[in-house]
Amino acid sequence: RNLKWQMECRSDINRLNAHFLSIYESLIPPEEEKAKQKQLLTLLEKLVCKEWPEARLFLYGSCANSFGVSKSDIDVCLAIGDADINKSEVLLKLADILQSDNLQNVQPLTRARVPIVKLMDPVTGISCDICINNLLAVVNTKLLRDYAGIDVRLRQLAFIVKHWAKSRGVNETYQGTLSSYAYVLMCIHFLQQRKPAILPCLQGMRATYSVTVDDKKCAFFDQVENLRDFGSRNRETIAQLVWGFFNYWAYGHDYTSSVISVRTGSVISKLEKDWTRRVGNDRHLICIEDPFETSHDLGRVVDKFSIKVLREEFERAADVMHYALNPCVKLFEPYVPSFD
Ligand code: CTP
Ligand code: MG
Known part of the structure; x- marks a missing residue:
């Protein structure tokens, strides 16, 4: 009976993976x-x-x-x-x-x-x-594209996360939620932290590409065709990673004292960045360091109301992945505001 149960679980997971992959494929531009x-x-x-x-x-x-x-x-x-x-x-x-x-x-x-x-x-x-x-944006575009060339799971995860964020109404910087750029950095960070890691830290490696833009030195390893095997020791599938991603942002991240940093490939402390208090309109309620403009916190648009919305959405998504019978449908259910 135990074996039968295991087989059923496995076929459920396979079905969920296939469903996520078909959503990913339907979103790719022709x-x-x-x-x-x-x-x-x-x-x-x-x-x-x-x-x-x-x-x-x-x-x-x-x-x-x-x-x-x-x-x-x-x-x-x-x-x-x-x-x-x-x-x-x-x-x-x-x-x-x-x-x-x-x-x-x-x-x-x-x-x-x-x-x-x-x-x-x-x-x-x-x-x-x-x-x-706006050449820094051109350079950070290249960094993101190079990361995507290392392991296809990054592109799959980021498509699912962006699709979720748009469906749930949490991809609106003017309403205090996060930009697509911020969500992609969150995905890169998450895959850098996985054990074994699925992505390396390109800015921590020997620089094969280097430019100076607005007095900022932007340097990283960009020969990503040599890194195609990097994540192969980690066999996690897209369904496991989607679950892990939301679980991390719902229950695993230390919002009080941590900053996620793709530049260092790890988490650094708010104290070290002096991001511990509000300065003007910049708050640091969720901290995402820009890889090149390191004084930029991409979470600075988030205020005390929208942080609550965001964290509730992360928790909802984690719980949907954990308990829902058909997580792929429930995860992307459009958010409908209620007025009572
Ligand atoms: N960008 C940036 N700093 C920000 C926001 C954006 O440098 N705080 C740059 C990045 O180069 C990013 C680009 O502007 O890739 C576009 O940002 P955004 O609209 O958030 O992302 P897109 O990838 O274009 O996403 P979408 O598909 O939602 O348009
Ligand atoms: Mg855009």
């Missing part, structure tokens, strides 16, 4: 979409070069870090060598150029925290945000 993104980038390069022959365009964010799901907008960075330019002037000029080439919904947002021009390309149907000289 090749045609990637081709359309390239087509739009080529058009933008042509337009930009006429005005600024020395400038270059880079894709960043989810369209380039390999964590983008199907039908995402694209993020583009216009790199103009000159550091002294007036960003607002460049954005307004850029908006003019785009407008006169029949791109639609062109809007310069010069007062945003990261100033951008928004646009929609009627030919490909893709929407796009263009920012100026």
